[in-house]
Each structure stands twice: as C-alpha cells, then as structure tokens.
Amino acid sequence: MLIKIKKTSDICPSEITSESVYSSRRSFIAGATAGVGLMAAGISPFSSAALSTTYPNLITTPYGRGETLTPYDDVTSYNNFYEFGTDKSDPKKYAHEMTVDPWSVSVEGEADKTGVFQLEDLLKGVSLEERIYRLRCVEAWSMVIPWVGLPLNKVLEKFKPNSKAKYVEFETLQRPSEMRGQRSYLTSLEWPYVEGLRIDEAMHPLTILAVGVYGKSMPNQNGAPLRLVVPWKYGFKSIKSIVKIKFTEKRPVTSWEKSGPSEYGFYSNVNPGVDHPRWSQKRERRLPNSLFSPNRIDTAMFNGYADEVASLYRGMDLRKNF
Ligand SMILES: Nc1nc2c(c(=O)[nH]1)N[C@H]1C(S)=C(S)[C@@H](COP(=O)(O)O)O[C@H]1N2
Numbered sequence: 572m573l574i575k576i577k578k579t580s581d582i583c584p585s586e587i588t589s590e591s592v593y594s595s596r597r598s599f600i601a602g603a604t605a606g607v608g609l610m611a612a613g614i615s616p617f618s619s620a621a622l623s624t625t626y627p628n629l630i631t632t633p634y635g636r637g638e639t640l641t642p643y644d645d646v647t648s649y650n651n652f653y654e655f656g657t658d659k660s661d662p663k664k665y666a667h668e669m670t671v672d673p674w675s676v677s678v679e680g681e682a683d684k685t686g687v688f689q690l691e692d693l694l695k696g697v698s699l700e701e702r703i704y705r706l707r708c709v710e711a712w713s714m715v716i717p718w719v720g721l722p723l724n725k726v727l728e729k730f731k732p733n734s735k736a737k738y739v740e741f742e743t744l745q746r747p748s749e750m751r752g753q754r755s756y757l758t759s760l761e762w763p764y765v766e767g768l769r770i771d772e773a774m775h776p777l778t779i780l781a782v783g784v785y786g787k788s789m790p791n792q793n794g795a796p797l798r799l800v801v802p803w804k805y806g807f808k809s810i811k812s813i814v815k816i817k818f819t820e821k822r823p824v825t826s827w828e829k830s831g832p833s834e835y836g837f838y839s840n841v842n843p844g845v846d847h848p849r850w851s852q853k854r855e856r857r858l859p860n861s862l863f864s865p866n867r868i869d870t871a872m873f874n875g876y877a878d879e880v881a882s883l884y885r886g887m888d889l890r891k892n893f
Pocket residue numbers: 572646649650651652653654706707708709743764792793794805806807808809810811812
C-alpha cells in the first residue's frame with residue numbers, strides 16, 4: 572500500500588493518542604471480562620493459553636475447493652498490519668506483543684441490543700466453518716487462505732439492528748503500548764483503524780468473522796482474535812483485531828479513504844476494469860512466487876465472486892463508486 576513518509580511537522584494531533592484515551596481504553600478492555608466460559612471442547616480456543624488450538628468439528632464448505640492453498644508460512648509471515656509496522660515482515664515480528672486474552676467487543680449504535688461483550692459470548696451458539704477464500708490485496712498480490720470463521724450475519728442478527736442501521740462500522744484495537752506502529756510517525760493512517768460495510772454487504776453470506784486459519788487459532792499477525800474477511804473486496808476492507816462494531820445511519824469514513832480519498836474508496840470491490848491511480852489492477856501476483864516463477868494471473872471481477880455479489884451493486888457506476 573502507499574507508504575507516505577511524513578515530516579514531523581505534518582503529523583496531525585489526531586494521530587497521537589492522548590494518555591487519557593489510551594488508559595480508559597485499557598481499563599475498558601481489562602474490566603470487561605471475568606468468568607471465561609469454556610467452549611464445548613472444554614477449552615477456550617480464543618485464549619492465548621491455547622494458541623495452537625485445533626478447532627474440532629469444523630463445518631466444511633464448498634468455497635475454494637480445488638484451489639491451491641497458500642502455505643501456512645506465507646499466510647503468516649507476509650502481512651499487512653500497519654499497527655505493527657509497514658513492512659510485510661513487521662507483523663510476524665511484533666504482533667506477539669499484543670495481548671489478545673481477555674478480549675471484548677463493544678457493540679453500539681442503531682440496534683436494540685448493544686453493550687460490551689466478551690468474545691466467547693459474542694460467538695456463543697454459532698458453529699465454526701472452514702472457508703477457503705482468495706484474498707486480493709489492493710497492492711496486486713493475492714493468497715488462498717483457509718479461514719476458520721462464522722458468517723457475520725449470524726452475529727449481527729443477535730443484536731437486532733433497527734431500520735436506521737444502514738451501515739456497519741468496525742474498529743481495531745488501539746493500544747500503542749503493545750502496537751509499535753501506533754507509536755511510529757511513518758504512516759499517514761490515523762488510529763484506530765476503521766472500516767465499514769453497507770448493511771447488505773455485512774449481511775451477505777460470504778462475509779465472515781474469522782477466528783483462525785488452517786484449522787487453528789488466529790495468529791496475532793493475521794488479526795487475532797477476531798477479524799473480518801470480505802473476499803470480493805480489496806484486502807484492506809478485512810479489518811483485523813476488532814474491538815468495536817457499530818450500526819450507523821451514515822456511511823462510515825474508513826482509514827484508507829481518509830488517508831487517500833482519490834486512491835481508496837469506500838466500496839473497494841476487486842475490479843480489474845478500474846485501475847488504481849498509480850498501478851494496474853488487471854493482474855495479480857499469487858503467493859508464493861519468486862523471480863523465476865512470478866505466478867502472475869488475471870484478476871477476476873469481484874475477485875471471482877461475481878455470481879454471488881454482483882447483484883448488490885446493480886445500477887451503480889463502479890467507476891465512481893470505486
Ligand atoms: N487493523 C488493520 N487491519 C488490516 C490491515 C491493517 O493494516 N490494520 N491491513 C489490511 C490489508 S491492506 C490486507 S491486504 C489484509 C491482510 O491480511 P493478512 O495479513 O491476514 O493476509 O489485512 C487488512 N486488515
């Protein structure tokens with residue numbers, strides 16, 4: 572993605588989290604949970620004590636059958652997670668510094684049921700599935716990843732969104748003491764990282780909340796313990812390490828949109844017909860690849876999920892709504 576180097580004088584005050592905001596966030600997270608309910612397997616797959624937990628009884632789905640999976644080592648060592656640095660190798664090096672247990676999510680806005688929920692409670696009663704999806708980054712590389720997750724709609728429905736809920740906004744953890752990228756002045760992203768979907772996109776059966784990869788708990792660098800995966804959109808929509816879900820009437824302004832409105836739109840549907848202002852989106856580099864085996868393939872409309880999602884955008888000018 573673009574790395575804009577800022578002069579110190581360019582840093583806006585909103586990029587520097589005040590001590591009070593930071594410490595209230597910490598006590599909110601720390602105070603939110605007490606009794607940890609054990610899952611059916613007798614352990615909590617979301618706890619850091621079970622980092623290599625293998626999820627039992629995953630529901631298999633037909634998605635991605637026949638695709639060659641990107642190896643685990645590539646999935647977990649070539650990452651974008653700017654909270655830990657802008658280099659692809661930074662998240663694996665530094666994301667272990669993030670505490671992911673306990674974890675709670677604040678559900679807010681236009682819904683009948685809102686509040687702060689412990690992760691286990693948020694996911695209670697929903698079966699976990701394996702979903703093999705292509706992930707296409709806006710930077711023109713892609714992977715095939717076997718996620719462990721659950722349809723986002725099954726979680727959102729629990730909160731009974733009302734008729735004003737036109738969008739869903741998501742926020743990533745903001746904890747500079749554990750996220751060194753939030754202490755650095757090298758990116759133009761404001762913290763916390765914010766993303767959003769239209770409510771029908773959020774409710775679409777392809778949209779999942781993921782809690783793992785390769786049948787195991789989510790590595791921190793991939794967005795532990797809970798992240799979004801929206802396979803027909805550029806990767807930056809798939810926000811990691813979520814602490815807030817908010818139903819809104821107004822369209823959220825997302826982090827990348829704020830940072831570069833002419834380059835990163837709200838929709839960000841994968842579209843080989845609409846180039847990024849600075850590079851082509853017609854093709855992509857499928858990982859793993861090398862100099863001698865560049866593995867360049869054509870990019871498909873909606874990342875190959877057009878049959879499922881094209882109807883969401885009927886009548887819209889996708890060049891304007893990029
Ligand atoms: N909070 C947060 N979420 C994020 C990002 C980020 O920097 N911060 N990067 C995004 C981008 S650009 C991509 S391509 C995917 C990468 O997910 P992966 O590292 O699990 O492959 O995460 C997305 N989610």
